[in-house]
Amino acid sequence: MNPLNPFAPPSRVITVVLNPALDHTIEVAGLRLGAVNHALRMQVEAGGKAINVASCLADFGVSAAVTGQLGRDNAALFEALFQRKKIANHCHLLDGLTRINTKLVDTVSGETTDLNLPGPELTPATAADLLEQVLQHLDRLLEGARWVVLSGSLPPGMPADAYATLARRAHAAGAAVVLDTSGAPLKLALAAGPQMIKPNRHELAELVGEPLATREALIAAGRALLNGPHTPETVVVSLGGDGALFLTREQALHAHPLPVAVTSTVGAGDAMVAGLVAAHLENLALVETAQLATAFSASKLTRLGPHLPPPDQVRALARQVAVSTID
Ligand SMILES: Nc1ncnc2c1ncn2[C@@H]1O[C@H](COP(=O)(O)OP(=O)(O)OP(=O)(O)O)[C@@H](O)[C@H]1O
Ligand SMILES: [Mg+2]
Incomplete structure (x- = not known):
């Protein structure tokens, strides 16, 4: 149920945010380390991968709910985003602050310096309690939900199999799962049989333990996952400025970037995950799925935060995406 509106229809997509972040961008002309710098401008955006996905889905008109955790002491920016975009908020409040990741943008060199924090250090008891709370929210929200999005890192202290546990619970209720994470959480949740995964090339290389320097190597690694013991139905490998590979057991496509x-x-990858889910809700074929997901990413690239233009503009962009078939 949506606490903002108990009469609202159930959300079709649930995104799980276990390690949210505020993205704090500061612009400086000529950053000097160890000196007093007079900054030009700052912007703070509610972030975290699962929140970015929900935000893009909401802009496309897909009803989304978010569950997971937020720090009680700076939850206001997240709550404002949820209210503005009519995203149902089912996050558990933890004591303290949500981590703040700082991006120092040097307007002279064009370089960005990221200062990223790991997230709240959870004790075993806090981690177990949080996971239980999220499972309870999930159980309630899963009535009527078609997709569960598990994306982003886990906070320190959260067991690495948390996404595997959540994926199994989603499957038990008949929902499909898209997984977008890395390292041990990716490896462990893959064993729970998500319907779709979206690693970027580095995450896929780490998963299979090979460098994957060529497109052929990336396709072979993706295909091996599709034929593995717990096969996803779709593997999407995003390649930044080189576009993305869309692989199923029957088809292999390369969607070129706009x-x-x-x-x-x-958050370009997060927008792509949102586009993948939106395409599945519309039962699109793989070519149209690749086009819509790429259009979501392209639309987001032109903006600072996880926001999209109106849906008809995104659909118009999707029709311009070139997709080639890979033999
Ligand atoms: N520089 C770029 N120019 C054009 N398109 C891009 C560029 N970077 C990303 N994209 C588009 O966005 C998609 C996803 O980007 P990317 O592979 O960087 O995801 P990611 O590494 O998962 O990002 P993140 O996790 O930060 O959201 C790409 O497949 C491509 O379509
Ligand atoms: Mg990513």
């Missing part, structure tokens, strides 16, 4: 003016690449 030539857009890039404002920020942060």
